[in-house]
Amino acid sequence: MIPTDGKYHPIVQCYLNSNVLNNLDLLKEKISPEEYSVFKIQKQLLDIIESDIKKSEKFYNKAVSELNNFLFKRDVPDHNLYFLCLIYWFSACLRLEKYVDAKFVKSNLDSALTDKLVPELIAEFYAIQGFYLRKVGMLREGLKSLSKSKKILDANNSKYPNHLITYGNLTCYFCTYPSIKKELSLFRKLQDQNLAPWDNIFNFFYSVEIGDLKTAWICYKKIPNFDNKKNIVENKIIAYASIFKLLSLDWQVIKFSETEKKEIDSLIPLKYPERFNLITSDLVEVFNKTYSKDLEIALELSRKTKHENSSESSWFYCIHLRIELSVGNVNTAELSLKRIKENGYDYFWNDWFQTRIELLKKNTDNARFYFNKLMKSIKKHHAEDRFNFEFKLSHEINITEFMKLFDNIKPSLKKAVVVNAEKPQFKAIVGNSEKVTKLKESIAAVAPYDLNVMILGETGTGKEIAARSIHENSPRTSEPYIAINCSAISENLLQSELFGHVKGAFSGAVEYHKGIFEQAGNGTVFLDEIGDIDLKTQRALLRVLETKDIKPVGSSESIIIKCRIVSATNVDLEAKVAKNEFRMDLLQRLNRFVIKTYPLREKLDDLPELCHYFLNENQNFIGEVQLSPEAINALKMYDWPGNARELRNEMEKLRVINSDKTIYELIDLDPKFSLVNINSIKNKDSSVSSMVDIDIISGKIEEENNLPLKKLNDVLLNSNNVMRRLTVIKDLFNHNPILTRAEIIKVMSVSHLTITRDLKLLIEEGFIKKVMPNKSPRSHYFEKI
Structure with a gap:
């Protein structure tokens, strides 16, 4: 609810109840001269007309200086007032296309944003942020911000319609209006009859966007007249009514009876409002391909006006692109479409422009690909009538070229075009x-x-x-x-x-x-x-x-x-x-x-499948191999600093060294994986682990052999000497007659291959023997003779 008890600053109170900038003179006696001056400047900035923007640079710089003095060189006593002033400054920056300054003001708004602000100001922030994001090429993010702005306020808040009309207009722009139909049903239940026709208003906008002029006309006739000075909807209705009249009377794509034409001409007397003169005249000339002015002038005017009106309707965002394509300027058109996408205009109609570009470049297969995508979007949004208009605006395409888009796709291209799309x-x-x-x-x-x-x-x-x-x-x-x-x-x-x-x-x-x-x-x-x-x-x-x-x-x-x-x-x-x-x-x-892309340690669930893939991808090896569960568990315990590349190398090495095996066990892995897994061996119930106390190997050698662990480590550090290593291994067997290869590797901290060679020497010497209870390498161990 809007507060009316006067507990807010007079400017904030006025904002909550009406329009501050239009009522400044009424507030003059209730606020300080400095406050009056600052908000007067805000109004002057926002009132600068398009043609005077470049001339206003000197005034803008002076205004910025005064705004800085007011906001940042002293404490503004009221946080809502401070935030509102920033909001208006933010709006002025966007109005005058001062995007660097807008970014600075937005950063201050972000810092000042708190749930202690009145909800109307928070909603206002998200609304203007949505506009900012659209302007800097983040159109979808802007739509999300606008959606958030309307969710903050109750449906009966007087500020709510302003946010809903902006958000609703964008959903029409993106052809996603049906997604908010349920919200609009709320308004039909409200007692305020001025809100009742909103579903017809939005349906009118949406129908114009998709080219469904018959439905648009039905909805338009249900919209009551508005007082232009009091209702925020009127300007949008005038804009869409102008587009509707242009499409319905001038181009004859959708047939209206003579009676309907007279009715349209009567109910929409102004063919093009003044603000649309340039943009609509260019649109007409694209349709008729009769440029009354030099082509370069036409292109320049369309480029100048595209930013002003592109947010009014998706019919306007690409007029300059239509001209470039119609006269065959394929390279310029390609660059224009690229920039359109970079600016956030990611509509499905871009697929049609890309189709036209590919046809001009004689890339028929690529053209079919984009055309196929377009047809699916058209079906989804019921925009068949809009496509009829777009096709008639495509003067460079003749019927023969157009029919190529429907030709059967060649078998050799099926994978490249169809499979990739589906x-x-x-x-x-x-x-x-x-x-x-x-x-x-x-x-x-x-x-x-x-x-x-x-x-x-x-x-x-x-x-x-x-x-x-x-x-x-x-x-x-x-x-x-x-x-x-x-x-x-x-x-x-x-x-x-x-x-x-x-x-x-x-x-x-x-x-x-x-x-x-x-x-x-x-x-x-x-x-x-x-x-x-x-x-x-x-x-x-x-x-x-x-x-x-x-x-x-x-x-x-x-x-x-x-x-x-x-x-x-x-x-x-x-x-x-x-x-x-x-x-x-x-x-x-x-x-x-x-x-x-994610590191292997964050997707260990994929490790078994990756191992299998790497082990079997080399066609030079015959037969399929796999890892035992124990081996996979050991690999999962490793940190994998080299990620999947390191895993691939390990699997390739494993396959080369053990080419005669079909199942790789833990003992076949590089020792670093056995070391990682050694603690888990203590807790396993196996014939080998029950025969050997790992603690004796890893911690009690010093007590039972009177060989200090430090000296043992010194020996191991110099383990390149075969005789020293064999002496240490013999000492291990003297205290523990049965040992596995992995246990010896754990103590010695040397490679798997080195220990294998050492054990072979001890077997040949007759000091130990290898015992193999069964075929599984897990069961193999070495015993002192």
Whole structure:
């Protein structure tokens, strides 16, 4: 409930009940001159019109100085007032596209956020944060923040409709409006009749977004007239009504009767509100392909207006891209789509634009892949009518080319296109633990899209395998995959390897050399150990990511590249950024999508399957082998600092040394695993362990032999002397007539092979004999004769 007892600062009280900035003059007598001045400045900043933003720089700098003095050079007595002032400043920064300042203000808001604030301000923070996140390219995160803002307030709070209308509009934008239908049913039960039509309002917005103009018209007629000065919904309705009228009357994709046309013209008298003049006229000219102005001017205007209106409707976010495609500017279109995605506009309509790009590039198979994805999304969101519009806006596509998208997929391409779209393949990623499942899901999610991917993980965790899986599950799977270890190449040669060089570029450059970006063609480049590249190469790589072109060393001409870039590192890049060892802008470009590979110690449930895979992957060995449960348990007790790579090496070594066996026991493993497992041997009920007291071997030698343990250790440290080792082993048998190989290894701290040779010498000498109660190596032991 909104407090009315005056316990808040007058400005805060006014905010809770109405609009502070519109009522400042009424508050002037109740607040200090400084407070009045500061909030007056906030209002002036927020009232700056689009065309005057660049001219307002001097005023903005002066305003920032005064805001800083008010907020940070003295204590603001009321925390709600302090927070509200920051909120308005945050809004002004976003309004004027001062994103660096916005980040600073947001950090102060984050610090000041507390549950002691009035809930209306907390909700306001999450709402404006949602807008900020959308602006900096985190559109989905912005939607989540907006969702949080409406959950904080009760449905009968006067501030609630403002947050719901913003959130509801975005759900329409993303074609996910049906997900909030249940919430809207609450409003039908409220006594306030002004809230009753909201379901029709949102349904109208949603229907316009998916191109269902017949449903949109039905809903629009059910929306009552609003007082534009009092109702926050009116501007949105006008915007969508303008789009609706444009689509319904001008383009004739959806047929309306003459009576309906007259009714539409009567109920929506203003064809395009003034604020949409530029953007809608460009949209009309794209449809009609009759540019009344020079094409370059049209493109420039569409680029200038895209940020202003792209948040109004998904019809607007890609007008400049439509123009580029319609006139065949495929390289510029590809770059535009990439930037659209980077800015957070990850709509399923991007698949249609990618389809058009692939058709222009004559990559029919890739075009089919994206078109197949698009069709599934269209079916899911019932957006068939919207596609009819989009197709008519695609002037570069003729019917013959369009029909190719429906051709039967060639058998040789079936795996590359269909399987990757439906059922990702992970032959080289072994395991089904929660960590591995998460890794597979991440790869499946990002593989179809041309996003830059950063893979993070310790050495030996399979980052290269993850990168290859991304390639194999993408439309590029039939194209080259090239991996390069950036840390393994000197700084002088790395740029040549990446970008290539021309003849004579440096000493030894006797001919033109293609860099891996050019060699990869339409494939994938994997940059391993990206954190180790020098700053000069970082600058060059940043340019590649921004412009999608390269300049070979020694050349002044640029080459457009078409490959996808996946990178990986085992270092903390953010820490390197803090030390000025890695560029922040490059990091932001590289990690548009982050995948994490996990150390083996965090997914030990997969160890048995990994062992089996590594033991049997080499086709040079005949027959399948396996590990005993005891051996697997010993391996699980090990810390695995080298991760899966170390495990692979151990399994390969095990297979080579014991090529005649089909089951490997604990005793066959490297001694380091026996040492890890030695404590568990004490508690096992076996014929050998019952015959031997491990404590005697490990702790009581000093008492019974009068040989100080320190001296024994000194001997063992010099165990390269065979006679010394044999003497110590004989002493062990003199005190313990029956010993296993593993127990001797535990005391001697030498390798399995060394002890095996020593025991063989003692057998030949006749000092001991080997006893084998059964075929299992676990039962074997040595006995003094």
